[in-house]
Amino acid sequence: MSLVLEIIISICLLLGAGFALVGSIGLARLPDFYMRLHGPTKASTLGVGGMIVGSLIFFSTRGEGVSLHEILIAIFLFITAPVSAHIVGKAALHLQLPAVERTRGLSAINRSDIR
Amino acid sequence: MLSTVIPIALFIVSLALVLNLWRLVIGPSLPDRILALDTMYINAIALLVLYGIYQQTAFYFEAALLIAVMGFVGTVVLSKYLLRGDIIE
Amino acid sequence: MTPSTKTQDTETPVSFWRRCWPRPVLSWLLWVLWLLLVNELSVGHMLLALFWAWLIPFYTHSFWPGVKSLRRPWLALKFLSVVVWDILVANWVVARLILRPADRLQPAFMLLPLDVQEDFTITLLASTISLTPGTVSADLSIDRRHLLIHALHVDDEQQAIAQIKQRYEAPLKEIFEC
Numbered sequence: 001m002s003l004v005l006e007i008i009i010s011i012c013l014l015l016g017a018g019f020a021l022v023g024s025i026g027l028a029r030l031p032d033f034y035m036r037l038h039g040p041t042k043a044s045t046l047g048v049g050g051m052i053v054g055s056l057i058f059f060s061t062r063g064e065g066v067s068l069h070e071i072l073i074a075i076f077l078f079i080t081a082p083v084s085a086h087i088v089g090k091a092a093l094h095l096q097l098p099a100v101e102r103t104r105g106l107s108a109i110n111r112s113d114i115r
Numbered sequence: 116m117l118s119t120v121i122p123i124a125l126f127i128v129s130l131a132l133v134l135n136l137w138r139l140v141i142g143p144s145l146p147d148r149i150l151a152l153d154t155m156y157i158n159a160i161a162l163l164v165l166y167g168i169y170q171q172t173a174f175y176f177e178a179a180l181l182i183a184v185m186g187f188v189g190t191v192v193l194s195k196y197l198l199r200g201d202i203i204e
Numbered sequence: 205m206t207p208s209t210k211t212q213d214t215e216t217p218v219s220f221w222r223r224c225w226p227r228p229v230l231s232w233l234l235w236v237l238w239l240l241l242v243n244e245l246s247v248g249h250m251l252l253a254l255f256w257a258w259l260i261p262f263y264t265h266s267f268w269p270g271v272k273s274l275r276r277p278w279l280a281l282k283f284l285s286v287v288v289w290d291i292l293v294a295n296w297v298v299a300r301l302i303l304r305p306a307d308r309l310q311p312a313f314m315l316l317p318l319d320v321q322e323d324f325t326i327t328l329l330a331s332t333i334s335l336t337p338g339t340v341s342a343d344l345s346i347d348r349r350h351l352l353i354h355a356l357h358v359d360d361e362q363q364a365i366a367q368i369k370q371r372y373e374a375p376l377k378e379i380f381e382c
Contacts, residue, residue, distance in 0.1 A: 010117060014124055019299070024130075084191060090343050
């Protein structure tokens with residue numbers, strides 16, 4: 001495998017790992033649940049996406065033909081991440097978890113037609 | 116080069132998993148814990164993909180795909196349980 | 205997107221053909237999915253994939269909601285590339301937001317008045333909003349006219365809502381509903 005390819009794969013893997021870490025840092029340190037929801041749904045999903053791209057390049061350039069099946073994982077994650085974020089958020093609204101006080105528009109979540 | 120980069124990436128993802136575990140333990144609410152579990156399975160997929168490249172085998176692909184499917188179902192079912200107090204209505 | 209453009213011409217009103225292939229788009233997707241799953245491009249697997257692509261829609265099509273035809277494939281492709289670009293670029297922004305002191309963030313709940321009314325389009329819009337960083341769709345009002353959105357950091361709610369409407373909702377409405 002050529003050096004250029006190795007560098008590209010390494011960048012993909014490290015970027016992916018970095019985004020996964022950022023997502024988890026967001027989960028660990030942000031002050032309320034609704035803000036914590038942001039890290040995992042986006043950064044972690046993109047992190048796995050980056051690693052999948054790296055893996056795709058790695059297995060496709062080994063001389064055994066193109067290998068695309070990893071892309072299924074990425075597609076599945078990108079379809080399901082918003083859905084699980086939505087339903088966990090819905091559960092949190094149902095349990096009336098507190099949001100930090102400076103959040104704007106808090107009156108919106110108390111409307112009767114929302115919850 | 117990859118043989119040094121992959122262990123670094125594995126370390127970073129493991130660090131992310133430890134942070135998730137911390138959120139899982141301290142909570143404070145149930146949706147927080149569900150969210151932590153959700154993130155943990157996504158990071159587990161990342162670990163499996165990395166390990167697959169490290170071992171140069173595609174065997175771990177099926178495991179990663181299964182974790183993706185089952186993790187999603189688990190998250191939805193747990194949230195649904197919180198919403199309704201019941202899974203099948 | 206290629207599967208759906210291919211099926212455009214098979215959707216001519218031959219009723220026998222429609223009975224045998226109730227969901228052409230789904231069939232093509234299943235065909236590609238099976239080939240990806242086995243990760244092999246042999247004639248045998250292509251035929252087996254064709255069999256699954258026929259069998260599964262044939263026996264399950266009564267469970268699926270109504271057929272949604274793609275009005276403008278090219279616009280859909282453009283929308284997809286805009287979304288992918290936004291995911292990539294704006295993730296940097298969110299990464300920076302997450303890493304800076306949390307008391308400088310200004311989170312907000314916003315109500316997005318919906319112009320799109322069909323289930324499928326609302327689902328796509330909500331997913332797009334959740335995937336593009338900075339915003340998560342958290343709930344849909346009971347009358348389906350408002351989407352509750354939580355934003356991690358927003359300076360001007362009116363402007364953020366206008367941007368979502370113009371950047372994501374308008375193309376979706378044009379692709380699927382107009």
